[in-house]
Amino acid sequence: MFVVLAKHMTRPLSHSDLLLYYYGEADAEISAFIQDNISEHPEWSMYFQEIYQAMSDMDTLMISPNSTTLSIILEESDSKLFHSIG
Amino acid sequence: MTTSLITDGVLIKRYIDGNNAAFETLLKRHRSRILSSIYLLVGDRYVAEDIFQETFIKVIHSIQKGKYNHEDKFLPWVLRIARNMSIDTIRARKRMPVVVDTEGRDIFDSLGITVESQEEYRVAKDDVDILRQWIWELPEDQREVLILRQYADLSFKEIAALTETNINTCIGRMHYAILNLRKKMQKSVAKVK
Numbered sequence: 001m002f003v004v005l006a007k008h009m010t011r012p013l014s015h016s017d018l019l020l021y022y023y024g025e026a027d028a029e030i031s032a033f034i035q036d037n038i039s040e041h042p043e044w045s046m047y048f049q050e051i052y053q054a055m056s057d058m059d060t061l062m063i064s065p066n067s068t069t070l071s072i073i074l075e076e077s078d079s080k081l082f083h084s085i086g
Numbered sequence: 087m088t089t090s091l092i093t094d095g096v097l098i099k100r101y102i103d104g105n106n107a108a109f110e111t112l113l114k115r116h117r118s119r120i121l122s123s124i125y126l127l128v129g130d131r132y133v134a135e136d137i138f139q140e141t142f143i144k145v146i147h148s149i150q151k152g153k154y155n156h157e158d159k160f161l162p163w164v165l166r167i168a169r170n171m172s173i174d175t176i177r178a179r180k181r182m183p184v185v186v187d188t189e190g191r192d193i194f195d196s197l198g199i200t201v202e203s204q205e206e207y208r209v210a211k212d213d214v215d216i217l218r219q220w221i222w223e224l225p226e227d228q229r230e231v232l233i234l235r236q237y238a239d240l241s242f243k244e245i246a247a248l249t250e251t252n253i254n255t256c257i258g259r260m261h262y263a264i265l266n267l268r269k270k271m272q273k274s275v276a277k278v279k
Contacts, residue, residue, distance in 0.1 A: 015261050058217070058236050061214060061217060062118050063122050065138055066135065069138060073143065077109045077110075
């Protein structure tokens with residue numbers, strides 16, 4: 001497991017903290033700590049680079065539903081029965 | 087106010103009030119994330135499209151019956167339905183007997199439909215196929231977290247709730263999914279060199 005014992009922290013900073021930070025889910029204190037100290041920890045930058053490289057092409061796999069599927073769903077959503085009840 | 091600034095919860099309320107365009111906006115907003123997630127879970131484009139359609143029909147009926155009470159948690163709610171349907175589909179396909187033709191080949195192969203693990207049938211044709219193949223080769227629990235975080239854009243907390251695990255387990259699975267993907271990428275680069 002990737003663990004860094006960070007200065008001024010009461011517990012070790014782990015890959016979990018870095019992953020949460022990368023996805024904007026770390027709490028404010030840890031986010032500020034990472035931002036303030038990243039220049040002293042090249043291993044953090046390397047880990048972010050690993051995540052970025054693993055994920056950078058993922059958007060190419062995005063697909064969209066075909067028009068028939070969308071039409072069927074929209075037709076169902078436009079149920080007159082529902083709106084007459086509402 | 088542009089539609090992107092209107093929350094999912096507001097759009098659902100408008101839909102309940104009779105504004106069908108609000109539902110169309112919701113569908114357009116989330117369609118790619120939801121379909122891509124289903125596709126990567128079940129591994130078959132046509133099955134994914136069917137599950138996507140069934141999911142939204144169920145969503146519509148639930149909203150129409152006044153059963154939606156998740157405020158702005160629309161996407162996690164829809165994905166919970168889609169995930170359950172995907173799991174049911176995968177289980178049903180695994181239970182299906184293999185029907186062979188006169189030459190002993192799986193009859194579904196000739197129809198372009200597979201009933202076994204998808205990765206065994208995949209032939210990587212280009213970069214997109216290779217990347218999809220790598221994701222399919224990840225352990226199931228890692229693949230699921232990766233898809234839900236990266237494609238569905240759920241938070242780790244939301245994924246933990248959806249998969250009935252704890253957040254640390256989800257983060258750990260994501261960490262190993264990233265490491266495994268990177269290993270595959272590095273092996274691929276080394277082969278090219």
